[in-house]
Each structure stands twice: as structure tokens, then as C-alpha cells.
Amino acid sequence: MNNRPSFLFSRYNSFKFAFKGLATVFRHEPNMHLHVMASIVVVVMAFRFEVTRTEWCMLIFCIGLVWMAETFNTAIETLTNLVSPEHNPLAGKTKDLAAGAVLLCAITAVIVGLIIFLPYWQTYFNV
Numbered sequence: 587m588n589n590r591p592s593f594l595f596s597r598y599n600s601f602k603f604a605f606k607g608l609a610t611v612f613r614h615e616p617n618m619h620l621h622v623m624a625s626i627v628v629v630v631m632a633f634r635f636e637v638t639r640t641e642w643c644m645l646i647f648c649i650g651l652v653w654m655a656e657t658f659n660t661a662i663e664t665l666t667n668l669v670s671p672e673h674n675p676l677a678g679k680t681k682d683l684a685a686g687a688v689l690l691c692a693i694t695a696v697i698v699g700l701i702i703f704l705p706y707w708q709t710y711f712n713v
């Protein structure tokens with residue numbers, strides 16, 4: 587008799603574990619709280635200025651990119667702490683590289699945000 591869980595049940599479990607990971611990063615990572623607050627500001631401004639469909643796509647892509655980078659960063663930090671709880675230059679380098687990746691994504695998102703919102707701000711503030 588086949589005791590393997592059904593395809594649907596194992597897919598259901600995969601999604602459950604993925605959402606558990608997301609819940610961990612959104613609840614416990616202070617940097618993720620910052621990203622979420624920045625994203626809320628961006629979404630409110632996008633509604634306020636009625637940005638175009640393409641601009642919405644760019645903004646949502648950037649938000650997803652930063653959230654994804656932060657989630658990977660947290661995974662790498664967690665694994666590094668497991669593998670090397672003691673001080674080790676390679677552990678430090680690993681964490682710095684992961685943090686650098688988040689910074690790159692955040693800088694990209696800021697640049698895209700400025701390109702999209704600057705013209706709207708100019709019109710709004712009459713400058």
C-alpha cells in the first residue's frame with residue numbers, strides 16, 4: 587500500500603510552510619517592518635496620484651523585490667547563526683553580503699520611486 591501523502595496534501599503542506607516562513611519574517615524582523623511601512627507610503631501615494639497601470643506594475647515589482655531580498659537575508663542570517671554561532675570572519679562576510687543585496691534592492695526601489703513620483707510631486711506642489 588502506498589503511504590505517501592497525496593500530491594494535493596503535500597502541496598498544501600508546502601504552501602503552509604512557506605506562509606509560516608513569511609509570518610516569521612514579517613513578525614520578527616525590524617527591517618521588514620521598515621520595508622512594510624515604506625511600501626504602505628508608496629501605495630497610498632500611488633492611489634493619491636492615480637499612477638498609470640505600468641507605474642503600478644513597476645512599484646509592485648520593486649516592493650516584492652525588496653521584501654524577497656529581506657526574506658532571503660533573514661534565511662541566510664539564520665543559517666549562518668546555526669552553522670557559526672561563534673565569531674568567524676566568513677560568517678561576518680556572509681551576513682554582510684546578504685545585507686548588501688537588500689541594500690541594492692532598496693536603492694533600486696528608491697530610484698524607481700523617484701523616477702515615477704517626481705513628476706507627480708512637481709505638478710502637485712507647482713514647482
Ligand SMILES: Nc1ncnc2c1ncn2[C@@H]1O[C@H](COP(=O)(O)OP(=O)(O)OP(=O)(O)O)[C@@H](O)[C@H]1O
Pocket residue numbers: 615616617663670671672673674675676677678679681682685
Ligand atoms: N558569527 C559572526 N562572525 C563574525 N561577524 C559577525 C557574526 N555575526 C554577525 N557578524 C557581523 O555583525 C553584523 C551584524 O550581524 P547581525 O547578526 O546582528 O545581523 P543584523 O545586521 O543585526 O541583522 P538584521 O538585518 O536583522 O538587523 C554582520 O553583518 C557581520 O558583519
